[in-house]
Amino acid sequence: MGTKQDMENIKKQFTELLVKKQLRKTPERYAILTEIYETKGEFDVDDLYLQMCNKKYAISKATIYNNIELLLESKLLKEHRFGPRYSRFEKNHFGERPSHIILNEGEEVLEFTDDRIHDIKTEIEKRFNFKIADYSIYFFAERSAEG
Amino acid sequence: MGTKQDMENIKKQFTELLVKKQLRKTPERYAILTEIYETKGEFDVDDLYLQMCNKKYAISKATIYNNIELLLESKLLKEHRFGPRYSRFEKNHFGERPSHIILNEGEEVLEFTDDRIHDIKTEIEKRFNFKIADYSIYFFAERSAEG
DNA sequence: GTTTGTGCAAATGCTTTGCAATTTG
């Protein structure tokens, strides 16, 4: 995970989507995609914007916003909505889909995986005859007494 | 569930919180609480506001907003953040904490419970030494081909 | 009576949108 090869695959996947939807392959789109995958953990639009500015890749927030829907659709980006009233995002963790533990109102975020989540997902798909495209699992925690 | 007796317990619980926090027992606070518990399923602030207007209980949205934090804190109200960029809410389902299946971008919301969620919660508390105060489980689904 | 709460209207801040200039295919 996180290798140069993986990044090439991700870009290829994104290109396929652009072709399929007959959208243009702009440098901004690839720059946003790259920045997302170079970011560890979760971030918001402003974080992404500032990071890109710092790297001297001038881009407008409008363009980031304009492309977020596309990235979500392609499953290359995952949206979080806990704590703050604005959205936070995260790259897709291929293979493992972590669940999140939100500590102290979002001050800190931990990730974990548990196979039972996958079992439940499969069971829902059978029981209700749905296709589960994605899931979000948040446990809201506070550190125990002795900190 | 949903009996007159339950509602009395809920009000009592709320009153205890108000006393403990030295806050005033205003009719607006009890009206909001009652409306929340008379509402089936999830709703947003505007829904609640309009429902109360229709019942000739004139209240301002500001007052609803002013009291939401308090209700969340007391665990009498539960907040949801999926799909739309605004918050949706739901009364507390005492005992059973349902997980949610969000259909077609929030067009429809189903609930289910699974004991394994509780097991995972207990395990996290042991493993990380956290106290899990709450959790949110969302599975995003689309109906299978044949509808 | 003092302090807290309500509710209007204005402010806030994330996100969206209109539109001219630019770029892609």
Add this chain to the structure above:
DNA sequence: CAAATTGCAAAGCATTTGCACAAAC
């Protein structure tokens, strides 16, 4: 060169806040 995209600035909209009046204690 036609159509899509960028990016600025303005608009939108859920939520928050300031403040005068009312209500709780």
